Every structure is written in C-alpha cells, then in structure tokens.
Amino acid sequence: MSSTSGPAIRIRDLRIHYPDRALPAIDGATAAIAAGETVVITGPSGCGKSTLCRAIGGFIPELIPARVGGEIAVDGQSVWDMDSARIAQRVGTIQQDPDAQICTLRVEREVAFGPENLCLPAQEVAARVDECLDAVGIDHLRHRETTDLSGGEKQRLAIASILAMRPEILLLDEPTANLDPDGAKGLFDLLGRLRAERRMTLVVVEHRIRPLRSMAPRLLVLDRGRFVTRHARGWIDPRDLGARAGAPAREAPSDKRLLRVDRLTFGYDTALFRGLSFDLRRGEIVGLIGPNGGGKTTLLRLIAGLATPDDGRIELDPGARTGFVFQHPHHQIFERTVTAELRIDGPERSTGEFDRWLAAGRLERLGDAAPLSLSLGEQRRLTLLTALRREPDLLLLDEPFIGQDRRNVEWIVTTIRAHCAAGGGVLLVSHDVALVEALADRLLYLDREPRFGPTREVFAALRAAARTPFLPEFWEGET
Amino acid sequence: MIRRPAPSPDAGLRAAGPAANLLLLGGLVGSAFASPSLIVRGVAFGAVLLLAGWSGVGVSRFLRSLRFVLLFSAILFVAQALSVREGAALLDGFLRVTDLGLRSGAGITLRFLVVLASSLLFVSVTDPDRLAGTLIQAGVPYRYGYLLILALRFVPFFQRELRIVREAQRVRGLAVSVRSPAGIRRAVRYTFLPVLVSGLMRVDSIALSMKGRCFGLHRRRTAPSAGRLRLADGAAVGCVALLAALSILAAQEGWA
Numbered sequence: 001m002s003s004t005s006g007p008a009i010r011i012r013d014l015r016i017h018y019p020d021r022a023l024p025a026i027d028g029a030t031a032a033i034a035a036g037e038t039v040v041i042t043g044p045s046g047c048g049k050s051t052l053c054r055a056i057g058g059f060i061p062e063l064i065p066a067r068v069g070g071e072i073a074v075d076g077q078s079v080w081d082m083d084s085a086r087i088a089q090r091v092g093t094i095q096q097d098p099d100a101q102i103c104t105l106r107v108e109r110e111v112a113f114g115p116e117n118l119c120l121p122a123q124e125v126a127a128r129v130d131e132c133l134d135a136v137g138i139d140h141l142r143h144r145e146t147t148d149l150s151g152g153e154k155q156r157l158a159i160a161s162i163l164a165m166r167p168e169i170l171l172l173d174e175p176t177a178n179l180d181p182d183g184a185k186g187l188f189d190l191l192g193r194l195r196a197e198r199r200m201t202l203v204v205v206e207h208r209i210r211p212l213r214s215m216a217p218r219l220l221v222l223d224r225g226r227f228v229t230r231h232a233r234g235w236i237d238p239r240d241l242g243a244r245a246g247a248p249a250r251e252a253p254s255d256k257r258l259l260r261v262d263r264l265t266f267g268y269d270t271a272l273f274r275g276l277s278f279d280l281r282r283g284e285i286v287g288l289i290g291p292n293g294g295g296k297t298t299l300l301r302l303i304a305g306l307a308t309p310d311d312g313r314i315e316l317d318p319g320a321r322t323g324f325v326f327q328h329p330h331h332q333i334f335e336r337t338v339t340a341e342l343r344i345d346g347p348e349r350s351t352g353e354f355d356r357w358l359a360a361g362r363l364e365r366l367g368d369a370a371p372l373s374l375s376l377g378e379q380r381r382l383t384l385l386t387a388l389r390r391e392p393d394l395l396l397l398d399e400p401f402i403g404q405d406r407r408n409v410e411w412i413v414t415t416i417r418a419h420c421a422a423g424g425g426v427l428l429v430s431h432d433v434a435l436v437e438a439l440a441d442r443l444l445y446l447d448r449e450p451r452f453g454p455t456r457e458v459f460a461a462l463r464a465a466a467r468t469p470f471l472p473e474f475w476e477g478e479t
Numbered sequence: 480m481i482r483r484p485a486p487s488p489d490a491g492l493r494a495a496g497p498a499a500n501l502l503l504l505g506g507l508v509g510s511a512f513a514s515p516s517l518i519v520r521g522v523a524f525g526a527v528l529l530l531a532g533w534s535g536v537g538v539s540r541f542l543r544s545l546r547f548v549l550l551f552s553a554i555l556f557v558a559q560a561l562s563v564r565e566g567a568a569l570l571d572g573f574l575r576v577t578d579l580g581l582r583s584g585a586g587i588t589l590r591f592l593v594v595l596a597s598s599l600l601f602v603s604v605t606d607p608d609r610l611a612g613t614l615i616q617a618g619v620p621y622r623y624g625y626l627l628i629l630a631l632r633f634v635p636f637f638q639r640e641l642r643i644v645r646e647a648q649r650v651r652g653l654a655v656s657v658r659s660p661a662g663i664r665r666a667v668r669y670t671f672l673p674v675l676v677s678g679l680m681r682v683d684s685i686a687l688s689m690k691g692r693c694f695g696l697h698r699r700r701t702a703p704s705a706g707r708l709r710l711a712d713g714a715a716v717g718c719v720a721l722l723a724a725l726s727i728l729a730a731q732e733g734w735a
Contacts, residue, residue, distance in 0.1 A: 059687055085696040093691050100684035103694075104628055105608045109703065114692035116701040125701055147635050158688075165692060306646045324650045330676050331640075332647045334669045344651055372676060386651065 006076050007032040008169055008201045009056060013070035016051055016060060016225075025051040027225035028070070035168070038195055038202040038215045043222035045405035046375065049205045050096075052222065053173040055079070056203070058087035074169065089118070092162035094172040098154035098179075102161075107133070107149070108142040110157055114165040132160040135197075136190060151292045152183025156190065163194075169201040170194070176208065177402060180292040180431055181469035188212055208475050253284035253441055258320060258394055258425040259303065264312035272298055275312070278444050278452040280394070282317075285416065285426045287440030287455065289433055289470060294446045296429045300324060300396045303427070316394065323392030327399040329379035330372060338374070338382060339367040345389040361385045362411065377408040384415060395419055395426045401435060413439065434472040445470065491534030492600070495711035497610040503530075504601045506719030511593035516729035517582065519722070520589035526718060527596045534604045541599070548595045552588045559584035582735065607631045612703040621700050629685065633678070640677045644670055 009032070016026040025048045033039050041049055054060050058079045061068050072079045074090050095101045104110045111132050115125040133139040136156040141149065149157060155175055162170065172191070176184035188211040195202055195215055206212065209219070221228050259280040266272055272295035280286045288296050301307045303314055304324045316322070326332050335341040339354050348354050358364045361381040366374065371382055380400065387395065400412050416426045416439075430436050436443065436455075443458040445451040445467075451458050462470050492500060510523050531541040542549070559580065566579025611624040648655055648669055655669050656662040689695075728734075 054687070057687075057691060059690065063687060063690060083696075084690050085693040088691045088693050093687070095684055095687065097684060100681055101688035103625075103632065103685055103689050103692075105606070105631060109608045112703065113694075116703070117693040117696055119697050119699065119701055122701055122703075161692065301646065304646075304650060306649060326643065326647060326650075328677075330680075331643050331673055332651065334648075334651070334653065334673065344653065390652075 008035040008037070008075060009033040009203070010071070010073040010076075011052075011056075012073075014052075014055065014072060015067075015069035016048070016055055017067040019065060019067070024225055025066070026055070029222065029226045030070075031220055031227050033201060033203060035201055036199045038212075038217040039204070039220055040209055040212055040217040041203065041205045041220045041222055042207060042209060045377065045403055045408075047222045048225045049222055050173050053093060053171050053203075053205055056171055057091055057093035058082060058084035059093075085117075088114075088167070089165060090167055091169045091171055092165055092167035094155070094158050094162055094170070094175050096174045096177045098151060098158045098175075101158050102146045102154060105146055107138065107144050107146060107157055110146055111161045111164050114161055118165070128164045128166075132163045135163060135194070136160045150183070151179050152186055155179060155183065155187055159187075159190065159194075167200075169203065172202070172204045172206075174205050174207070176206065180290070180294075181433060181474070182291050184208070184431075185211060185469040185474070191215065210475060253281045253420070253425075254423070256282045256317070258282045258284075258317045259427070260313075260315040261299075261303070262313045262315070264299075264302070264314065265310045266295070266298065266302060266307070267310065271310075273446065273450060276446075276450055277312075280425045280427060280442075282393075282423050282425055283420045284441045285420060285428055285439050287436035287443045288427060288429045288446060289431070289436055289443065290446035290450075296446055297327070297398055299446065300398055300427065300429060303394070304396055320393035321390065322394045322396055323387035323390055324396045325383050325387050325398065325400060327402065329376065329383045332383045332386070333371045333379065336370060337368050338363055338371050341371050341382060341386060342389060345386050357385055357389060376403050377405060380404060380408060381411060384412065388415070388419065393424050395424060397426060398429045399431065400428070401430055401432050409435070432475075433470055434475050437472040492530055492604040492711055492715060493534055493606070494709050495604070495715050496708070497605050497613040499712040499715040500601055500605045501610075501613075502719055503715040504597050506722050507597035508594050510722045510726050511590045514726040514729055515586070516726070516734045517585055517589060518734050519726050519729050520586065520593055522725060523593045523722060524589055524596060526722070527593065527600055530718070531596075531600050531603070534600070536600070536603050541596075541603075544599060545592075545596060548592065552592050555591060556584040556588040559587050609703075616702050622695070625694075632685075633681070636681060637674060637678065640674045641670070644673045647673070 011029055011031045014026050014029045015024055017024040027048075029048070029052065041052065043049055051060065051066075054064060055068070056072055056074070056079065060066050062084050068080065074082075074087060079087055102110055104113055108129055111129045112125050115128050120128070129142075130139075133142055136159050138153060138156050138160065141153060141157075146154070146157065155178075159170075176187055179187060191202060191204065191212075192215050194200060202215075202217075204212065204217070209217075257279050261276060261278050264276040265274045267274075276299075278286070288299065290296055298307065302309055303316075304322050306324075333341060335344060338358065342354050342357055354367065355364070358367055361384070363374075363378060363381060363385075366378065371379065374382065384397075384400070395416060397416070401409055404412065416428070420426060428436065428440065437459065440455045442453060443451075443455040445458055445462060451461050453461075459471060468474050492503070495503075507523050507527060511520050514520065528538050528541065532538045560576055560583070561574060561580065563577060563580035563583050564575060566577035566582075568575060568577050569581070570576040607628055611628050614627070615621045615624040653665075653669055655666045657666050
C-alpha cells in the first residue's frame with residue numbers, strides 16, 4: 001500500500017516529445033490514481049499509452065531520450081528526480097511481449113533476478129521466489145528453461161518476477177497483446193486475484209476491457225496524448241463491419257475450390273496436427289483460431305511451401321499462387337525506400353503503377369521514405385501491398401490486426417474483401433475472435449481436436465465445449 | 480519431423496555443478512596435452528563419448544554434431560601420416576607411410592578430438608545460469624557474468640529470427656547468394672539488417688526489463704546458492720582423478 005495519503009500516481013500537464021517525431025506523444029495529460037485503485041487506460045494505437053507507461057516507470061527520459069514537461073509523481077515524489085531502479089521498487093512494469101522481458105534461462109532464476117539485484121539475503125530471495133511462483137500459479141515450472149514456456153506462462157513469469165520486487169503499483173502495458181484467448185483470460189483472472197489479495201494499485205493498458213469488468217476498474221481514455229472524457233471510438237466494433245446479424249456484406253463465396261488440405265500430419269516434438277482436413281473456396285475468408293502453439297502459423301507455412309508435411313496433401317488450384325503476410329512487418333521489409341520495396345516484387349509494369357499502389361495503401365507521400373521509419377500501421381499496409389503485388393490467389397494473413405488502430409483495421413478488411421471479390425481467397429489467423437466472427441465465412445479451430453465448418457457452427461461447438469475465451473461474446477461489449 | 484524429447488536436466492553431468500564440469504573439461508584437455516600416450520588420449524576420447532551418453536546427449540547424436548570435426552580429423556590424420564618420413568616404412572612408393580607417421584597422426588588427431596569433443600560436452604551439459612553464478616562467486620564482476628547469460632538468451636532468438644527472415648525472402652522470391660560481392664551486399668541488406676532490427680528491438684526491451692528490476696543498482700548482488708554436491712559432481716572429479724592416475728602410469732611404464 002502507498003505510504004502517503006495522496007494519490008499513488010499523480011500526472012499533471014504531462015508532455016513528452018520524442019526527438020524524431022513531429023508531434024508530441026503525450027500532450028498535456030493530467031490524471032490521479034489512488035492507492036489500491038484499478039485503472040484501465042485505453043485508446044487508439046499511437047495515442048501515447050506505452051509512452052505513458054514508460055514515463056511512469058521512470059524509463060523516460062533516463063533510458064529513452066525525449067523532451068519532458070509537467071509532472072509525474074509516485075507516492076508524492078517526482079519520477080524525474082528518481083533513478084529508474086529506485087522507481088522500480090515502487091512501480092513494477094510489465095511489457096507487451098513477455099518473451100522480450102525475460103533475462104535469464106531458468107524460471108526460478110528469473111524470479112530471483114530482481115531480489116538479488118536488491119542485495120537481499122539469500123534466504124529472503126528464496127522465500128520471495130517461492131511466494132511469487134505460488135502467487136501466479138507456476139510453482140510447478142520452477143526448474144524449466146524459460147525458452148520452453150508458452151506465451152501465457154511467460155507472462156505469468158514476468159508478473160512473478162516483478163512481484164518479487166514487492167512494488168506497490170503494477171503497471172501492465174497491453175499484457176495480453178501476444179497471448180491467445182485462453183492465456184489472456186488466465187491473466188485477467190490472475191490480476192483480479194492479485195488485486196483482491198494484495199490490494200495493489202493496478203494500471204492496465206488494454207484494448208479488451210470487458211473481461212476486466214469484474215474488477216470494476218476506472219476507465220481513462222487517452223486520445224492524441226491527453227486524457228479525454230468524450231472520445232471518438234478509436235478501436236473497431238466488429239458490428240460496424242456489417243457482416244453480422246444476417247447483414248450480408250458481400251457476395252457468397254463461389255463453389256470453386258482454391259485450397260484443399262487432406263489428412264495433413266505435422267509436428268516437432270509431438271504432432272501438432274494429425275489427419276487435418278479442410279478446404280477453402282474462391283471468394284471465401286476462412287478464419288483460423290486456436291491456442292498458442294496449436295500450429296496456426298505452422299499451417300500457413302506448410303501451405304506457403306516453407307515447410308514439408310510429415311504426411312497428407314496440400315493441393316492448390318493448378319496455377320494458383322500464395323501471398324503470405326507475416327505477423328511482424330519488419331521481418332518482410334528489406335529495402336531502403338518504400339518504392340524499392342514494391343520493386344522487389346517486379347518492375348513497374350506501367351507508368352504510375354507504383355503511385356497507384358502507394359495511393360491504394362495510403363502511402364502516397366512516402367515513396368522515398370525508409371520503410372523501417374514508418375509507423376507500425378504503415379508498415380503493415382506496405383507488407384500487405386507487396387504481397388498483393390505478386391497477384392496471389394490465396395492470401396495467408398498471420399495476425400494482421402495486432403497493434404492496428406481502427407482506420408488500419410478497416411483498410412485491411414476492405415482490402416481483403418476486395419481480394420475475395422476478385423476471386424481470391426483468404427486464410428486469416430487472428431486472436432481477435434470477435435473480428436474473425438464478423439469476417440470469416442468458415443472457421444477452423446486448431447487445437448488437439450480441430451473443428452472446421454461454417455463460422456456460426458464452429459462457435460456453437462466451442463460454446464458447447466465451454467471454450468469461453470474463444471467465444472466472441474467473452475470479448476465484445478460496450479467499453 | 481518428429482524430434483526426440485529433450486533430456487532430463489538431471490541426466491548425468493547435467494546434474495553436476497559448473498565447477499565440477501569445468502574441472503572435468505580441464506582434466507580431459509590436460510590429459511590430451513600432458514600425456515604423449517595414445518592410450519591415454521584414446522581413453523579420454525572414449526570417456527567423453529561415455530559421459531555424453533550418460534548425460535542424455537546420445538552418442539550417435541553427439542558424433543553427428545561432431546561430423547565436421549571428425550572429417551577435419553581424418554584429413555589431419557592423413558596429412559600428418561604422409562608428412563612424417565622417419566620410421567619404419569609401411570608403404571614406400573609415390574607415397575611413403577611409416578609407423579612413426581601413423582602414430583604421430585593418431586596422436587595429433589586424438590588430441591584435436593579430445594579438445595573439441597570435451598568442449599562440446601561441456602557446453603551441452605552445463606547450465607549457463609549456474610556457470611555465470613560460479614564465475615561471479617569466483618570474483619568475475621556480475622555485469623560480465625550476465626553478459627554470458629544474455630548472449631545465450633539471444634542464441635535461440637537469432638536462430639528463430641534468421642529462419643523467419645529467410646522464409647520472408649523465399650515468400651518474396653528473393654534469391655540471396657554469397658558467391659559474388661554483389662550477392663554478399665544483398666545478403667547483408669536482406670538478411671543481416673532485418674535480423675539486426677529485431678535484435679535491437681529485443682535489446683531495448685531486455686534493457687528496460689533489467690533496469691526495471693534494479694540491475695546495476697548496487698556494486699554487488701546476492702550470489703545464487705551453489706547447491707549441494709551430487710553424485711554427478713563426484714563422477715566428474717573421479718573421472719579426472721582416473722585420467723591423472725592413468726597418465727602417471729603411462730609415463731612410468733613408458734606406454735606409447
């Protein structure tokens with residue numbers, strides 16, 4: 001609990017401006033968070049949520065250079081006057097990617113890492129390790145190598161290793177962004193328990209708010225660098241896509257089969273799937289959901305010919321081509337300029353062709369820009385454009401909506417629908433089950449017992465099997 | 480594509496402390512250099528294979544990992560055997576092979592094999608976390624000790640990133656060859672840069688994570704406990720003692 005009677009965190013007229021950006025990331029934000037309170041900070045991508053987390057955690061400007069103004073005080077003390085390591089004993093920060101915050105090679109050592117840095121006696125370190133592993137429910141994993149853990153287990157480990165520092169405030173920056181629905185639900189349950197048992201101040205940056213409702217959080221909406229009371233919704237409601245509740249948004253898929261997967265078997269240590277069969281028709285979007293490690297990306301790699309099945313067949317319509325858009329755009333960016341990036345997929349076939357492509361991707365003034373200097377949304381549009389430029393019949397999309405704001409999601413949806421309308425097909429991997437429900441004609445749920453069929457029927461089967469985190473209604477709702 | 484499961488962390492030398500494994504490595508390498516006897520070197524190489532099997536590495540898999548070393552060893556043996564002209568001739572013609580040449584080739588080859596195989600065994604069975612802890616306890620500044628752990632944390636990361644980037648190249652139809660200067664330039668741009676970008680992003684996150692847990696706050700930090708001695712520690716020390724005894728015996732008896 002906080003040691004003072006004032007707010008645990010006070011933010012007053014905060015301004016943060018990164019040196020390489022034209023506009024400030026935070027522009028006059030003011031808020032107060034009481035000790036023991038649970039606050040959810042939400043808002044569109046790029047509105048400054050992560051910047052705010054890093055500033056409260058003391059990483060800006062000490063580790064991340066930026067011009068700062070205004071004030072952030074933790075327990076009445078300005079973070080600008082404290083070393084980030086000192087702040088860390090009051091504020092524990094959990095980052096988006098659980099894998100990127102693990103420093104050691106074994107679970108037990110990871111939890112001990114912080115207390116050892118505090119020079120605590122070895123017995124005290126051991127006691128904290130035991131307590132924190134138990135608190136997050138991964139005591140059985142204590143001797144495992146950190147590289148062997150699932151995404152959900154890694155996020156629990158990250159929380160345990162922060163709890164071992166005994167912070168009063170827990171700051172979580174989109175902690176479910178890289179988790180499957182099962183892992184995300186488990187994390188939300190854990191946060192609820194920690195709040196009840198430890199009365200910690202919880203600040204959670206999150207797009208998906210409904211599962212947090214049981215904790216009765218106060219909602220703070222950040223928009224263009226400041227907290228707002230009335231806001232234009234910056235994220236997408238699947239109902240806006242007009243494909244639900246019997247509102248047909250586009251023509252039904254044709255009967256011409258584009259892809260047939262027949263009794264496919266593949267695995268590493270154990271078989272990921274055995275005898276998997278499904279098909280995809282021209283004009284159709286097939287959604288692909290399931291837990292992390294279930295083989296979704298591997299299935300896309302097999303279809304793209306990047307891996308060889310152990311058994312079974314993958315048949316594409318003769319002459320059909322695939323285009324593959326990876327989860328992280330920077331993996332598919334190779335050239336120095338945006339135009340040169342388009343040129344990889346072939347020379348300009350007609351005058352102004354590249355300009356038309358750039359205009360289609362809302363990148364018209366960025367032809368000479370370095371692709372890696374673009375925003376995440378612009379990079380995503382560019383990688384989708386380069387895939388489309390190869391004129392694929394089948395588009396394989398791996399989590400295209402992660403980290404994308406409303407405008408980008410709408411652009412991606414419009415683009416893939418246009419691709420289907422032109423006779424192409426889309427196999428779409430996404431953890432956003434509500435969006436998948438709105439978009440997919442048929443659904444493949446990939447787990448130990450795969451299910452394939454019309455979207456409604458697969459969700460009905462998952463409902464009957466009580467796979468709650470994979471149901472759209474678990475995530476949907478007013479925010 | 481079905482791979483065998485990872486060995487138990489308690490199998491054989493994996494259960495031994497880093498100090499015991501370091502001593503064993505020193506003993507094996509020392510015997511290969513200190514004793515001129517082929518028998519001692521042969522026993523040392525045999526011991527490495529047995530210990531690899533005992534530690535769950537698998538002798539055939541271990542030998543597969545050493546296939547380039549074995550190939551180079553064979554070349555080394557042939558080159559040495561042919562270059563020594565002294566001794567009784569076993570083959571005398573266009574090529575001259577002598578008994579001394581064969582012995583010299585076998586000696587150098589076995590020494591080379593013992594050094595590399597024991598080093599591979601050490602890397603395969605030693606927990607880097609515990610090794611770093613041992614180094615820190617031995618007086619190495621903890622920032623340097625953690626460099627080792629972080630470097631090892633990045634090995635699987637870079638392997639994965641490299642695979643993804645190569646697959647991205649295939650998807651985009653990019654042929655990357657290093658057979659010409661232009662090809663090397665393309666390889667650097669198309670492979671090295673994307674992997675570097677991923678690496679830098681990862682370094683940023685890990686730096687925040689370490690700073691967020693007070694790394695570097697004090698000059699010293701609590702050292703992890705060394706752990707109790709186990710049978711595997713005794714086995715490693717016993718193995719070194721046996722090799723030392725064998726080396727002394729070989730010297731006294733004048734074994735070749």
